[in-house]
Amino acid sequence: MSIVFNSSNFRSDRASKRRVLVAGGAGFLGSHLCDLLLREGRTVVCVDNFSTGRMENLRHLLRFDTFSYVRHDIVDPIDLPVDEIYNLACPASPPHYQADPIHTMKTNVIGSLNLLELAARYQARIFQASTSEVYGDPHVHPQPENYWGNVNSFGPRSCYDEGKRSAETLFYDFHKQHGVDIRIVRIFNTYGPRMRPDDGRVVSNFIVQALKGEDITVYGDGSQTRSFCYVDDLIEGFHRLMYSPRAIHTPVNIGNPGEFTVRELAEQIVAMTGSSSKIVYHPLPTDDPRQRRPDITLAERELGWAPSIALTEGLKSTIAYFERQLARPNAELAE
Numbered sequence: 001m002s003i004v005f006n007s008s009n010f011r012s013d014r015a016s017k018r019r020v021l022v023a024g025g026a027g028f029l030g031s032h033l034c035d036l037l038l039r040e041g042r043t044v045v046c047v048d049n050f051s052t053g054r055m056e057n058l059r060h061l062l063r064f065d066t067f068s069y070v071r072h073d074i075v076d077p078i079d080l081p082v083d084e085i086y087n088l089a090c091p092a093s094p095p096h097y098q099a100d101p102i103h104t105m106k107t108n109v110i111g112s113l114n115l116l117e118l119a120a121r122y123q124a125r126i127f128q129a130s131t132s133e134v135y136g137d138p139h140v141h142p143q144p145e146n147y148w149g150n151v152n153s154f155g156p157r158s159c160y161d162e163g164k165r166s167a168e169t170l171f172y173d174f175h176k177q178h179g180v181d182i183r184i185v186r187i188f189n190t191y192g193p194r195m196r197p198d199d200g201r202v203v204s205n206f207i208v209q210a211l212k213g214e215d216i217t218v219y220g221d222g223s224q225t226r227s228f229c230y231v232d233d234l235i236e237g238f239h240r241l242m243y244s245p246r247a248i249h250t251p252v253n254i255g256n257p258g259e260f261t262v263r264e265l266a267e268q269i270v271a272m273t274g275s276s277s278k279i280v281y282h283p284l285p286t287d288d289p290r291q292r293r294p295d296i297t298l299a300e301r302e303l304g305w306a307p308s309i310a311l312t313e314g315l316k317s318t319i320a321y322f323e324r325q326l327a328r329p330n331a332e333l334a335e
């Protein structure tokens with residue numbers, strides 16, 4: 001199904017001349033991005049299929065007459081006059097993106113293509129939420145942007161990793177062939193309020209398990225590492241990249257270089273929640289990367305960006321968020 005809008009679909013264009021489409025705006029990161037754009041006076045339309053996104057993440061935005069949303073899958077074409085596009089539409093958690101891997105691939109390839117065609121049609125600047133997963137199970141550590149990665153094209157993570165790599169290629173080609181004004185951020189594991197309790201990623205799993213007094217499920221021996229960025233730092237990085245005085249058309253890593261083993265994360269969350277949960281060990285999923293840490297030299301130099309929120313500080317507000325979520329057992333989970 002193709003969807004066609006005109007400017008009357010925006011409730012108001014008065015607050016800003018910049019009309020911004022946020023694909024995936026009902027998700028964890030997308031909803032924080034919508035907050036920032038609306039605070040700055042932009043007119044925002046969120047386009048989301050609500051597969052992992054939730055109405056709960058958007059409800060506080062409905063009071064803005066510069067905000068609207070539409071239930072739409074980006075795999076289907078869309079026509080909407082816009083000045084800027086952010087493409088965050090894609091399930092990010094392994095259990096969610098592996099639940100329908102063909103649709104994940106379509107979202108990354110056909111969905112990105114649809115949004116790039118829209119950008120070309122309206123000369124809109126377009127931003128892609130890429131991922132550290134383009135580095136796969138990296139042989140270079142930490143990972144700079146010029147590392148080409150070590151990715152399996154034929155496994156359970158491939159729909160996501162190769163889908164995101166293909167999307168980067170499409171962004172490159174639309175820039176070269178049609179002069180589309182692109183920005184690409186490679187996001188490293190980010191956490192914070194508005195993750196779903198059933199998201200399935202490590203920070204939300206461990207916090208929810210700790211708060212419920214359930215076993216903390218470490219996959220493998222827990223010696224694999226990740227670098228965890230708090231959502232506010234990440235969104236600030238998005239903003240600096242999108243609006244930097246000098247356009248950067250190549251991918252930029254945004255993430256927190258603080259690197260922790262998964263076991264350390266589990267122990268820290270148990271300590272911070274005062275939980276009686278035990279740490280238990282489950283099999284390591286196929287192709288789970290051994291290590292992950294961003295080299296953020298480019299972001300520091302070109303954007304003056306570096307994260308400012310340490311893991312303990314970010315975990316504190318994330319734990320408080322999940323405490324509130326779990327205190328409302330009937331809170332909608334689906335949307």
Ligand code: NAD
Binds near residue numbers: 048049052107132
């Ligand atoms: P999320 O699952 O909370 O949000 C994804 C949003 O996209 C949801 O609202 C979902 O309903 C929507 N969506 C999915 N497929 C869609 C489709 N075909 N059409 C329209 N909407 C669709 O995940 P998130 O953590 O907010 O991630 C946002 C983006 O950032 C994703 O593209 C993800 O790949 C990327 N990213 C996130 C992280 C992270 O650590 N959070 C790391 C790397 C990359």
Ligand code: UDP
Binds near residue numbers: 201206262284
């Ligand atoms: N992980 C874990 N227990 C969980 C969820 C995840 O030990 O309940 C591990 C997972 O195997 C990986 C790391 O934590 O090594 C980060 O997983 P996540 O799904 O958050 O992100 P990604 O693997 O995509 O980096």
